Amino acid sequence: MVGRALLAVVAAATLAGAAAGPAAAAAGRAPSAFDSAAARYDVPRDLLLSLGWAQSRLDQGAVGRGGDCGVMQLSVGRTLPVAEALTGLSRGDLCGSEAANVAGAAAVLRFYSDRDGLSSAARSDVNRWYGPVARFAGPVDDSIARLFADTVYDQLAAGFAGPARVAARPVAPERGRFEDVPAWGTASERSPDHPPAVWAPAHKDNYEVANREKSGPIDFVVIHVTQGSYAGTIAWFKNPESEVSAHYTFRSSDGAVTQSVREKDIGWHAANKDYNARSIGIEHEGFIENPAWFTDAMYRSSAALTRILTREYGIPRDRKHIIGHGEVPTADHTDPGPYWNWTYYLELVNGNFLKGTGIVDTPTGRLNVRGGPGTGSPVVGSVADGTKVTIFCQRAGSKVTGTFGTSTVWNRIGMDRWVSSTYLRTSQPGFIPRVPRC
Ligand SMILES: [Zn+2]
Numbered sequence: 205m206v207g208r209a210l211l212a213v214v215a216a217a218t219l220a221g222a223a224a225g226p227a228a229a230a231a232g233r234a235p236s237a238f239d240s241a242a243a244r245y246d247v248p249r250d251l252l253l254s255l256g257w258a259q260s261r262l263d264q265g266a267v268g269r270g271g272d273c274g275v276m277q278l279s280v281g282r283t284l285p286v287a288e289a290l291t292g293l294s295r296g297d298l299c300g301s302e303a304a305n306v307a308g309a310a311a312v313l314r315f316y317s318d319r320d321g322l323s324s325a326a327r328s329d330v331n332r333w334y335g336p337v338a339r340f341a342g343p344v345d346d347s348i349a350r351l352f353a354d355t356v357y358d359q360l361a362a363g364f365a366g367p368a369r370v371a372a373r374p375v376a377p378e379r380g381r382f383e384d385v386p387a388w389g390t391a392s393e394r395s396p397d398h399p400p401a402v403w404a405p406a407h408k409d410n411y412e413v414a415n416r417e418k419s420g421p422i423d424f425v426v427i428h429v430t431q432g433s434y435a436g437t438i439a440w441f442k443n444p445e446s447e448v449s450a451h452y453t454f455r456s457s458d459g460a461v462t463q464s465v466r467e468k469d470i471g472w473h474a475a476n477k478d479y480n481a482r483s484i485g486i487e488h489e490g491f492i493e494n495p496a497w498f499t500d501a502m503y504r505s506s507a508a509l510t511r512i513l514t515r516e517y518g519i520p521r522d523r524k525h526i527i528g529h530g531e532v533p534t535a536d537h538t539d540p541g542p543y544w545n546w547t548y549y550l551e552l553v554n555g556n557f558l559k560g561t562g563i564v565d566t567p568t569g570r571l572n573v574r575g576g577p578g579t580g581s582p583v584v585g586s587v588a589d590g591t592k593v594t595i596f597c598q599r600a601g602s603k604v605t606g607t608f609g610t611s612t613v614w615n616r617i618g619m620d621r622w623v624s625s626t627y628l629r630t631s632q633p634g635f636i637p638r639v640p641r642c
Pocket residue numbers: 427428429473529537539
C-alpha cells in the first residue's frame with residue numbers, strides 16, 4: 205500500500221513538517237493545531253475541523269475502538285501508518301499530541317488529493333476534497349465511504365460550535381464516482397424488523413444465525429457506545445476480522461439508525477455467550493468520555509426502539525433488563541459509561557413523559573430553550589409558536605413575565621432543555637398535577 209509515490213511525498217512533507225516539533229504540540233488548542241496543519245499541507249481548515257468534528261467532536265482524548273487515536277481518530281489499520289510515513293512522526297507523537305494528530309490527518313488528505321491530481325487552485329475549493337475525505341474512511345464499501353464523506357460535508361454545511369466554531373455555509377461537494385452511489389438509506393433496503401432503520405447486514409462471520417424458539421427468549425436490551433463513528437461502526441460489523449456485531453447502531457447528530465443483525469439472530473456484542481444469546485444489542489455513536497455525543501435526538505430514537513423491543517419480547521422496562529455493556533457479567537468494557545443518562549432513557553422507554561404537555565404561546569414567534577431552569581442559563585435552541593411540547597418535569601427557577609403573567613416555574617422538555625411556563629398553554633398555570641418535580 206505504501207508505494208513509491210508515497211515516499212516522494214514523505215520527503216517533502218518531512219521538510220515542510222519541520223515545525224511540527226514539541227513547540228507546536230505544546231500550543232495545544234484545537235484552532236491553532238488546525239490552522240497550522242491546514243497551512244502546512246494546504247488543506248482547507250474548516251474541512252479539517254469538520255472531519256475532526258465527525259470523528260471525535262474535536263476531542264483529542266477520544267480513545268477509539270481498536271486503538272484509533274486522537275482528535276482525527278487516525279486508524280491503526282489505515283490512516284495512522286500512512287501518516288507516520290508522510291510526516292516522519294512516530295505513532296506515539298501522532299496519537300499523543302493534538303498538533304501532530306491533526307497534521308498527520310492533513311498530510312494523509314493531501315496525499316490522497318495529490319493522487320487524485322488536485323491542483324493548487326482546486327485545493328482551495330472545499331468541494332473538491334470529497335474523494336480524499338471518502339478515502340479517509342478506509343477500505344470500506346463505497347456506500348459507507350459515501351456515508352462517511354457526506355457526514356463531513358453535511359456538518360460543514362450545518363456549521364457547529366464546540367472547542368472550535370465553524371459557521372454554516374452552502375456546500376456542493378463534487379462526489380466524482382461516488383455520485384452514482386446512493387446516499388445512505390435512500391436506495392438501501394429498509395430493516396425487516398424496524399422500518400426506520402437502514403438494513404446493512406454484518407458479515408456472516410460476525411454473528412450467529414439462530415432460531416429464537418430453540419435458543420430461548422430475549423431477556424435483555426444491552427446498551428453500548430461505539431467508540432467510533434456511525435459509518436465506522438457499520439463498516440466494522442461488515443469486516444470479517446472484527447468478529448463482532450450489534451443489532452442496531454444509532455447516529456448522534458439526528459438519531460438515524462442502521463440495523464446490522466436480524467433480531468432473531470445472535471449478535472456478538474456483549475463478550476458473553478449467554479448474554480449475547482438472550483439480548484438485543486444497541487450501539488450509540490460516541491465516546492464514553494464525552495457527553496457531547498449523547499444528544500436528545502439519539503436518546504429519543506433509541507428509546508423508541510427499546511420501547512418496541514420490550515413490548516414485543518416481554519422484557520420488563522427496568523434497569524435489571526435494560527442494561528449497559530459494562531453491567532454484563534465478565535464484561536471487559538465499561539460502556540455506555542458515566543455520562544449516559546439512564547434516568548432520562550428509562551423515562552423515555554417507559555413513556556413517563558406522557559404526564560404533561562403544553563402549547564407554546566409567544567408573541568415573538570419562537571420561544572428560547574435554555575440549558576437550565578433560568579434566564580441565566582445558555583440558550584440551547586428554540587421552539588416555534590404553536591408547537592406542542594412534552595413536559596417531563598417541573599421546578600422553580602428564575603422569574604419570567606410573559607404570555608400568562610409572571611411565573612417562576614420552569615419545564616424540562618428534553619434532556620437539559622428548559623422553557624419558562626409563562627409561555628406554555630397548559631391544563632393549569634404553574635405546577636401541573638401529576639407532572640413530577642425535577
Ligand atoms: Zn459495548
